Amino acid sequence: MATRKTAARRKSKPKHAYRLLVKLEGSEPTVWRLISVPGHMTLADLDRIIQAAMGWTNSHMHLFAIDGNLYGLPDDEWIDDKPVLPDDEFTLDEVVGTTVKGFLHEYDLGDGWHHDVTVQAVELPDEGRNSWPMCLAGANACPPEDVGGLGGYEEFLQAIGDPSHEQHDAMLRWCGGPFDPKSFDINSANRAIRDWLSERL
Known part of the structure; x- marks a missing residue:
């Protein structure tokens, strides 16, 4: 108020x-x-x-x-x-x-x-x-909410940028779809x- x-x-x-x-x-x-x-x-x-x-x-x-x-x-x-x-x-x-x-x-x-x-x-x-x-x-x-700070964001970008990464699909689901860090x-x-x-x- x-x-x-x-x-x-x-x-x-x-x-x-x-x-x-x-x-x-x-x-x-x-x-x-x-x-x-x-x-x-x-x-x-x-x-x-x-x-x-x-x-x-x-x-x-x-x-x-x-x-x-x-x-x-x-x-x-x-x-x-x-x-x-x-x-x-x-x-x-x-x-x-x-x-x-x-x-x-x-x-x-x-x-x-x-x-x-x-x-x-x-x-x-x-x-x-x-x-x-x-x-x-x-x-x-800007990074997604609750991604875990700069370290977590770096890991997130690695995962979504590499289709062979073990967390690739999980991270895409977590953030709701494709994520372009340059957008x-x-x-x-x-x-x-x-x-x-x-x-x-």
């Missing part, structure tokens, strides 16, 4: 629009997306935009590391030296501003998908051009972002 503070921020106008290059660390071929996000959106919103653009399904926890602070879903049972701040209470305008040049987004704390996020540009908001989140470009498919459809990425936006409103 949105708090009054969060709801008020959603109605506020952005101070900036951010062009962010999101790269999945260690992926081969490199999985990347270029996204544009208005600054009044929260870090929780940014997590869902990254997931939609990449192809993740919001099935796991996430975490941001920005300028020495951690943002995500605070968990009283998870004891750490640094507290996790609630990411639905901080906007990009507040946290990234005009000085932060890059940060880390981790999705699925078990498989450990680390996204290196580079701030490529901080623009003035333009209602007709960058006032809504969108995917501008990208390359290569990327910008229309599907933006459709996923629009679907999330419609659910959020």
Whole structure:
């Protein structure tokens, strides 16, 4: 449920629009997306935009590391030296501003998908051009959910790429059919972002 503070921020106008290059660390071929996000959106919103653009399904926890602070879903049972701040209470305008040049987004704390996020540009908001989140470009498919991190993904690609591999048929069934690691459809990425936006409103 949105708090009054969060709801008020959603109605506020952005101070900036951010062009962010999101790269999945260690992926081969490199999985990347270029996204544009208005600054009044929260870090929780940014997590869902990254997931939609990449192809993740919001099935796991996430975490941001920005300028020495951690943002995500605070968990009283998870004891750490640094507290996790609630990411639905901080906007990009507040946290990234005009000085932060890059940060880390981790999705699925078990498989450990680390996204290196580079701030490529901080623009003035333009209602007709960058006032809504969108995917501008990208390359290569993100790994399937629960594949087992980078090591599991490498084994998965070996299995589906070799019809003689003992796990070939099992992996095809598991992922629901053929998988092309070099595929990327910008229309599907933006459709996923629009679907999330419609659910959020």
